[in-house]
Each structure stands twice: as structure tokens, then as C-alpha cells.
Amino acid sequence: MKEETTNGTIHSAGQRQECLPEKASCRPLSVSSAPNALAERIKELNCLYGISNLFENQDVSLSWIMQRAVELIPAAWQYPENACARIRLDGHEYTSKRFTATRWRQNTKIILNGNDVGDVDVYYIDAPPVVDGGPFLEEEDHLLRAIGERLSKVLWLKRSEEALRESEERYRVLTEQVAEGVALVQSERFSYVNPEFCKMFDIPSAQEMVDGLVRCPPAGDADGIARIYGSRAHGVIESKVEEVHCLTRAERTSWIQVCHSPITFKGRPALLSTLKDVTEIKEQQMAAQRKADLLNDENRVLRSSLKERYRLGDILGRSPAMQAVYELILKAAATDASVAIFGESGSGKELVAHAIHDHSARKNNRFVAVNCGAVQESLFEREFFGHRKGAFSSADTDSPGYLDMADGGTLFLDEIGELTVNMQAKLLRAIEGGGYRPVGNMEPRLTDFRVISASNAALHDKVNEGEMRNDFFYRIQVVQIQLPPLRNRKQDIPLLVEHFLRTMKTRSATATVPGRIMDILIAYDWPGNVRELRNVLQRYVTLGHLEFLSPDPEAEMVPIATDLNLRDAVRRLEKAHISKALSRSSGNRTRAAALLGISRRALFRKMSTS
Numbered sequence: 001m002k003e004e005t006t007n008g009t010i011h012s013a014g015q016r017q018e019c020l021p022e023k024a025s026c027r028p029l030s031v032s033s034a035p036n037a038l039a040e041r042i043k044e045l046n047c048l049y050g051i052s053n054l055f056e057n058q059d060v061s062l063s064w065i066m067q068r069a070v071e072l073i074p075a076a077w078q079y080p081e082n083a084c085a086r087i088r089l090d091g092h093e094y095t096s097k098r099f100t101a102t103r104w105r106q107n108t109k110i111i112l113n114g115n116d117v118g119d120v121d122v123y124y125i126d127a128p129p130v131v132d133g134g135p136f137l138e139e140e141d142h143l144l145r146a147i148g149e150r151l152s153k154v155l156w157l158k159r160s161e162e163a164l165r166e167s168e169e170r171y172r173v174l175t176e177q178v179a180e181g182v183a184l185v186q187s188e189r190f191s192y193v194n195p196e197f198c199k200m201f202d203i204p205s206a207q208e209m210v211d212g213l214v215r216c217p218p219a220g221d222a223d224g225i226a227r228i229y230g231s232r233a234h235g236v237i238e239s240k241v242e243e244v245h246c247l248t249r250a251e252r253t254s255w256i257q258v259c260h261s262p263i264t265f266k267g268r269p270a271l272l273s274t275l276k277d278v279t280e281i282k283e284q285q286m287a288a289q290r291k292a293d294l295l296n297d298e299n300r301v302l303r304s305s306l307k308e309r310y311r312l313g314d315i316l317g318r319s320p321a322m323q324a325v326y327e328l329i330l331k332a333a334a335t336d337a338s339v340a341i342f343g344e345s346g347s348g349k350e351l352v353a354h355a356i357h358d359h360s361a362r363k364n365n366r367f368v369a370v371n372c373g374a375v376q377e378s379l380f381e382r383e384f385f386g387h388r389k390g391a392f393s394s395a396d397t398d399s400p401g402y403l404d405m406a407d408g409g410t411l412f413l414d415e416i417g418e419l420t421v422n423m424q425a426k427l428l429r430a431i432e433g434g435g436y437r438p439v440g441n442m443e444p445r446l447t448d449f450r451v452i453s454a455s456n457a458a459l460h461d462k463v464n465e466g467e468m469r470n471d472f473f474y475r476i477q478v479v480q481i482q483l484p485p486l487r488n489r490k491q492d493i494p495l496l497v498e499h500f501l502r503t504m505k506t507r508s509a510t511a512t513v514p515g516r517i518m519d520i521l522i523a524y525d526w527p528g529n530v531r532e533l534r535n536v537l538q539r540y541v542t543l544g545h546l547e548f549l550s551p552d553p554e555a556e557m558v559p560i561a562t563d564l565n566l567r568d569a570v571r572r573l574e575k576a577h578i579s580k581a582l583s584r585s586s587g588n589r590t591r592a593a594a595l596l597g598i599s600r601r602a603l604f605r606k607m608s609t610s
């Protein structure tokens with residue numbers, strides 16, 4: 001311990017040293033060492049306390065703190081007037097008054113996260129008395145170390161504060177730019193809301209909300225805010241929750257999707273909420289749901305009324321294969337997806353398409369059936385897209401195309417495999433919402449129609465042979481329905497026979513056929529399917545006996561009048577020949593064309609001109 005004497009010398013740890021002659025700062029004389037020791041201790045504490053206090057000042061820079069700290073240090077040393085100090089940190093140097101680097105130096109390090117990042121030096125400006133073998137006291141060594149530690153702590157706090165401020169700033173910039181509402185709630189009070197949040201709840205400025213109680217917001221739509229926070233306002237932190245709230249304000253209903261995430265902010269629990277206005281999506285969903293509910297209700301009624309399920313609309317059949325078809329029809333009717341129906345000629349593809357339309361939300365609009373086999377390439381746009389008056393010489397009036405007619409309804413494309421690749425490309429654009437232009441009109445048109453198509457054969461071969469575009473192929477057959485041929489569901493024959501006889505108004509009261517006739521009908525192979533069955537029954541009702549397709553077409557040649565010129569005679573013969581072939585094939589145009597030895601397209605052309 002050091003001791004001071006009345007004659008101006010200092011005692012330290014039993015050694016006497018001369019006081020510096022010109023230094024008036026030698027310790028004041030005292031009668032006992034205890035108060036002096038106390039005074040020294042107070043000086044030390046003042047210094048440490050002063051350094052700690054510097055950090056309490058808000059919004060001060062690290063340089064400001066270091067400069068003030070370095071100025072506080074000399075006063076705590078034994079000879080304050082002879083002492084000076086320096087702090088070096090991050091390439092900066094902070095010095096006390098009269099700083100002079102001499103050989104009487106004392107040093108400690110400033111450490112940050114285990115790294116040596118700076119140091120603190122104390123110097124005596126002039127030679128000090130030697131005490132305990134050195135100019136500095138042991139207590140001063142301790143004090144300097146304590147100062148170094150305190151400055152290390154101040155530095156760490158300041159850096160953390162800066163990092164936090166930076167991340168807060170980043171977060172603020174981010175949240176102010178996002179299109180979603182963001183709010184931070186701590187202890188039932190808003191600490192932050194972004195501009196989008198203010199917009200959602202009619203709050204004039206975000207500033208008004210800061211520190212406002214969640215239960216009783218100082219501005220904006222208090223009810224809406226209270227509904228969103230509910231019991232969560234108590235700082236109860238749950239795991240991340242997402243919910244959609246319906247807010248009704250002044251005749252306006254909006255739907256807000258809220259995601260609450262519990263976080264720790266500035267060491268305390270907080271609730272970070274992001275809010276998104278989903279009114280538009282929600283309304284669309286509700287409209288779709290209403291539609292689906294309606295259809296489901298109708299379908300439920302329909303299903304329950306079809307206990308035996310022997311028919312759906314005009315389609316008859318109680319076989320398991322037809323039950324599966326009914327199920328698909330109802331499913332397809334509940335969606336707006338494109339449907340492709342496959343099946344042999346006369347098996348009821350058009351009936352199925354009608355049933356889908358009649359059970360869908362489009363049922364009150366038109367069902368437009370187009371036989372693609374009869375569409376000529378050159379007339380495609382005219383027929384599908386319509387034309388304007390004057391677009392070509394015979395266009396006396398504006399005329400709608402199939403797509404106009406099917407607006408809001410269904411476009412049934414029968415024999416879809418007959419469309420050329422060119423036609424497919426034009427149609428695909430319109431189906432995919434790209435619109436179309438009526439002939440002679442520059443204005444593009446958009447209509448809303450659902451496509452149902454039918455084909456006798458699978459379309460893969462057409463794709464493989466390059467006759468059908470891949471994209472068109474996939475676009476038209478989102479839902480596929482395969483119709484079974486009549487020969488594979490013979491248990492439906494008695495039901496169909498009874499139905500056709502009843503509709504044909506037979507003279508006999510009982511709409512049945514004798515058992516042996518029924519046996520023949522069941523045994524037959526029905527290449528022309530239900531259509532052929534209907535035609536055979538028609539002939540049976542008219543002629544009183546069964547007559548299937550004649551195996552020998554030559555036996556039924558038509559007599560030609562002798563007064564006709566050759567061209568007309570050929571025409572009449574051709575016409576008779578075509579209708580005979582059609583009758584033999586029970587209306588199946590593919591088979592009729594095959595019987596005649598011409599292409600289907602040629603047959604369609606002849607049918608439309610004759």
C-alpha cells in the first residue's frame with residue numbers, strides 16, 4: 001500500500017520516493033492511509049462507473065464513447081496531472097489531454113469475441129517516483145485491466161446494437177416495400193405496422209399505431225384488428241398459425257389471410273403477423289364451391305332417383321359397363337374439363353355428350369354438335385369462327401360461327417379425328433383462350449365453351465402418323481369415356497328392345513317381342529350397335545319379321561327410269577346407292593363408305609350435295 005507524508009513524499013509498499021517537484025498533483029496529505037485508500041478506490045470506481053455510463057447515452061457513436069472514456073482514465077491514476085491515456089481501436093486513436101507516449105507505459109488489450117482488437121495505454125508524462133519496483137501501482141494494473149474489460153464489453157454491446165439496428169433497418173425497408181401487411185405485437189401493443197397494414201385497416205399513418213393497444217387500437221378499423229388478434233393479443237405465443245378472417249366494413253366484405261409467427265424480438269417474446277388480402281381468390285373459390293354444391297346436390301338427387309340405374313337421361317342400360325359410364329358422365333359434368341368419348345359407331349357417343357351437357361352448369365346454354373368429317377378445310381374459319389357481312393361475295397349478313405353459338409355452353413366435336421392438323425392448330429388456340437377472329441373482322445373474340453369430342457377409334461395412331469398434333473391430342477382428352485359395344489353388354493338388349501318398341505308405338509299393347517325373337521336379338525353380334533338394334537326393330541314393327549343387314553348388296557339394285565339423261569341417271573343411282581349403304585350400315589358412315597369403296601370425306605361431300 002502506498003502512504004503519503006506531510007513533507008511531500010509518497011510511500012508505497014514500504015518504499016519512499018520523491019514526489020515530482022513541479023507536479024502540484026501529488027496526493028493531498030492525510031493523517032491516515034485508510035481514507036486515502038478509500039479515496040483511491042472511489043476514483044477507480046468513478047472511472048469504471050463513468051465508462052459504463054457512457055454507454056447509457058442513446059444514439060452516441062462508438063468514437064464518442066472511446067474519446068470520453070480515454071479522457072476519464074488519467075484522473076483515476078495516482079498522479080492524474082502526470083498521467084495521460086490512449087485507446088487504439090479499429091485503426092483509430094483516441095487520446096486524453098497532453099498525451100505523450102513515454103517509456104513509462106502501462107497497457108491492456110481490448111478483446112472482442114476472443115480476438116485482440118485494440119488496446120488501452122496509460123503513460124506517465126514525466127518520470128514518476130518508483131513505487132514497488134515500478135512507476136505504476138498494482139491497483140493501477142488491476143484498474144487498467146478492468147477498464148480494458150469494460151471497454152471490451154462496451155464495444156460488444158455497441159456492435160450488437162449496430163447489428164440489430166442494421167437488421168431492423170433492413171427489415172423496415174423490406175416490410176415497407178412488400179404488398180402484404182406486416183405487424184409486430186409485443187406485450188399486447190403494436191411495436192410496428194407497415195404501410196400495407198395501414199391500408200388494410202384504414203389507418204392514416206403507421207406512427208399512430210406504435211405503442212397502441214391491440215385490443216383498443218388508436219386508429220383505423222378497431223373491430224377488424226381486434227377480430228384478427230383476438231386472444232392472441234395477450235402475448236400468448238402459439239406455434240405458427242394461418243387463418244383466414246372475414247371482415248365486413250361499410251358494405252364491403254374482405255377476406256384477410258393472416259399468418260402469426262411467434263418470435264423473440266429484443267430478448268422478449270413477440271408476435272409477427274403477415275396479412276394478405278385474399279378477397280378476390282376467396283370470392284372465386286366460393287363461387288366455384290356454390291356451383292359444385294349445386295351440381296353435387298343435383299347429382300345426389302339424380303343418383304338416388306336412379307336406384308336401379310337403368311338409365312341416365314336418354315341413355316339406357318343396366319349392365320355394369322353402363323353403370324361405370326354413368327359414373328364418369330356425372331363426374332365429368334361436375335367439371336369443365338374437356339371430355340373425349342370413344343366407342344363404335346351407333347354405341348351412343350352423342351347421347352353421352354348430351355348427358356354431360358345436360359347435367360353440367362352449362363345446361364341452360366347451347367349444345368352445338370359439329371360433324372368434323374363434313375368440315376372442309378377452306379370453310380373451316382367461316383364455320384367455326386363465323387363471318388361478317390361483306391367478308392365474301394355471298395356474305396349478306398353477319399353470321400355467327402360454332403364457337404359463338406356455343407358461348408356458355410358445349411361444343412361437341414363428333415368424328416374429331418377428321419380435323420386436319422391445320423384446323424386443329426386454329427381450334428386449339430381458341431380452346432386455350434387465345435380467342436379467334438371471325439372472317440372479315442379484325443376484332444378478336446373470346447367465348448367460353450366446353451369441348452366434348454367423339455371418335456370411333458383411339459387417336460394415338462393419328463398422333464403417331466402425324467395426323468394429330470400432340471398438344472391438341474392431350475388438350476381434348478382430359479377426361480376419357482370408353483363406350484362398350486352392344487355385343488359386350490347383351491343384358492341391356494331386353495331393356496333397349498322394350499324402350500324402342502314403346503317409342504315406336506306398336507299396335508300391340510305389350511311392348512315386347514316373342515321369346516324366340518328376343519333370343520335371336522340377343523344372339524346377334526350387333527356390328528352397328530344400338531343404332532342397328534333400333535333400325536332392326538323398326539323394320540320388325542313395320543314388316544312383321546326380323547331383317548338384318550343384307551349380305552348381298554347387288555341383290556337390291558334400284559331400277560333407273562329410261563327418260564333420264566346419263567348424268568341425272570348416274571346421280572340418281574349414286575344417291576340410291578348411298579342411302580342403301582347407309583341403311584345397311586345402320587347409319588354408320590365409316591362402314592357405309594367402306595361398302596361404297598370411297599373415303600368418308602368423299603361420302604360426306606356426296607351426302608351434302610345430293
Ligand SMILES: Nc1ncnc2c1ncn2[C@@H]1O[C@H](COP(=O)(O)OP(=O)(O)OP(=O)(O)O)[C@@H](O)[C@H]1O
Nearest residue numbers: 314315316344345346347348349350351530531588
Ligand atoms: N344406351 C342407349 N340407350 C338408348 N339409345 C341409345 C343408346 N345408345 C345409342 N342409342 C341410340 O342409338 C342411336 C345412335 O346413337 P349416337 O348417335 O349417340 O351414337 P354414336 O356413337 O354417336 O354414333 P356415330 O359414331 O355413328 O355418330 C341414337 O338414335 C341413340 O338414341
